[in-house]
Amino acid sequence: MAIDPATWLISGARSRQPGQPLNVAPQLASNFYLPAERDYSRAKGTETSEALELLLGTLEGGRALSFGSGMAAAATVLNRLDAGAILAIPVDPYHGVRGLADEAEAQGRWTIMRLELDDTQAWVDAALVADLLWLETPENPLLTVADLPRICAAPRKLGTIVAVDSTFATPFVQRPLDLGADVVMHSATKFIGGHSDLLAGLLIVTDDSLFDEFHTRRLLHGATIGGLEAFLATRGARTLSMRMEKAQANAAELAQRLANSTDVGEVRFPGLKTHPTHEVARTFMQGWGAMISFDTIGSPARCAAICEQVAIINHATSLGGVESTMERRAAVAGQETIPPTLIRFSVGCEHVDDLWADLTQAFNATRDRAFDSQA
Numbered sequence: 001m002a003i004d005p006a007t008w009l010i011s012g013a014r015s016r017q018p019g020q021p022l023n024v025a026p027q028l029a030s031n032f033y034l035p036a037e038r039d040y041s042r043a044k045g046t047e048t049s050e051a052l053e054l055l056l057g058t059l060e061g062g063r064a065l066s067f068g069s070g071m072a073a074a075a076t077v078l079n080r081l082d083a084g085a086i087l088a089i090p091v092d093p094y095h096g097v098r099g100l101a102d103e104a105e106a107q108g109r110w111t112i113m114r115l116e117l118d119d120t121q122a123w124v125d126a127a128l129v130a131d132l133l134w135l136e137t138p139e140n141p142l143l144t145v146a147d148l149p150r151i152c153a154a155p156r157k158l159g160t161i162v163a164v165d166s167t168f169a170t171p172f173v174q175r176p177l178d179l180g181a182d183v184v185m186h187s188a189t190k191f192i193g194g195h196s197d198l199l200a201g202l203l204i205v206t207d208d209s210l211f212d213e214f215h216t217r218r219l220l221h222g223a224t225i226g227g228l229e230a231f232l233a234t235r236g237a238r239t240l241s242m243r244m245e246k247a248q249a250n251a252a253e254l255a256q257r258l259a260n261s262t263d264v265g266e267v268r269f270p271g272l273k274t275h276p277t278h279e280v281a282r283t284f285m286q287g288w289g290a291m292i293s294f295d296t297i298g299s300p301a302r303c304a305a306i307c308e309q310v311a312i313i314n315h316a317t318s319l320g321g322v323e324s325t326m327e328r329r330a331a332v333a334g335q336e337t338i339p340p341t342l343i344r345f346s347v348g349c350e351h352v353d354d355l356w357a358d359l360t361q362a363f364n365a366t367r368d369r370a371f372d373s374q375a
């Protein structure tokens with residue numbers, strides 16, 4: 001039976017056995033009585049992590065492995081590279097991924113190619129040279145969109161794989177495996193978990209030997225997800241479709257209102273025609289996501305004050321929760337290259353008018369602090 005992905009997320013990965021709970025319960029266990037197929041959870045996971053993997057693997061069109069965090073999942077992919085291998089990453093990837101690449105480069109383990117995410121030809125050329133193309137799209141925090149269809153279809157050196165950090169998109173916005181990627185990575189900490197109460201990561205692949213390789217590396221690196229996190233991530237994922245629908249509608253509306261505001265400079269949102277990669281995004285994304293970045297008018301101090309002034313939106317890092325969060329991104333260690341008045345705004349599922357009223361009162365309350373205006 002072919003069912004809609006939203007229906008699958010609600011109906012899938014349940015035991016459906018008489019007397020069993022509707023939700024696969026949190027299995028909090030390291031070891032199990034022998035003889036057993038599952039003897040130790042670092043190696044084999046738990047019933048709970050299996051439910052999460054079935055749910056999200058099916059949604060992305062492959063087989064999933066769950067991890068203790070998004071970074072644990074990302075490191076599992078990067079660490080497949082041999083000594084002397086070539087890794088292609090964006091110039092400004094997620095800072096954790098940049099850290100791993102910088103470390104391996106400093107140790108002389110890998111050669112790093114740093115490519116502008118929107119320079120599609122550079123990625124197409126790199127596919128013939130690099131051993132791993134690591135794409136992140138839409139990219140944190142400027143929301144640049146990579147031309148996934150073209151890059152994934154480019155001819156490659158034998159053995160080269162393409163991995164996509166799809167955290168900002170979710171499977172409702174893009175399905176990289178369908179476009180020819182080998183690996184999809186998610187920080188399930190974000191939209192998939194959706195409630196800012198867990199750390200989790202996912203890798204989804206179609207190739208069985210890649211699956212086995214990542215499974216082995218997960219157990220060797222001790223990166224397996226805990227039973228409680230797997231339970232919470234599954235519970236959060238049940239409502240992903242509804243949350244994304246609402247959050248994306250809110251984001252599209254707020255991006256428009258921000259773009260028309262005299263308190264705001266540039267607004268970066270893939271759905272805006274003014275966004276540098278809007279045309280590329282239109283070719284394959286089934287939505288624009290729920291992340292907005294915008295520059296506030298005035299000094300960095302005013303920008304910081306706006307973040308402290310909001311009362312419905314949460315002044316916090318991270319993203320993808322049912323609750324809206326925002327932060328001045330340049331205040332984050334390792335993100336100092338980001339424009340100093342840029343706010344990264346993760347739009348949640350509150351009423352859009354309440355979010356707008358909150359932003360408006362924060363703009364009004366800080367306008368006298370708009371000294372050394374950059375307008």
Ligand SMILES: *Cc1c(COP(=O)(O)O)cnc(C)c1O
Pocket residue numbers: 069070071072074094096136140165167168187188189190199200201
């Ligand atoms: C948060 C994030 C990560 C890292 O995930 P953790 O769950 O924090 O380890 C990687 N990539 C992107 C795009 C992220 O937003």
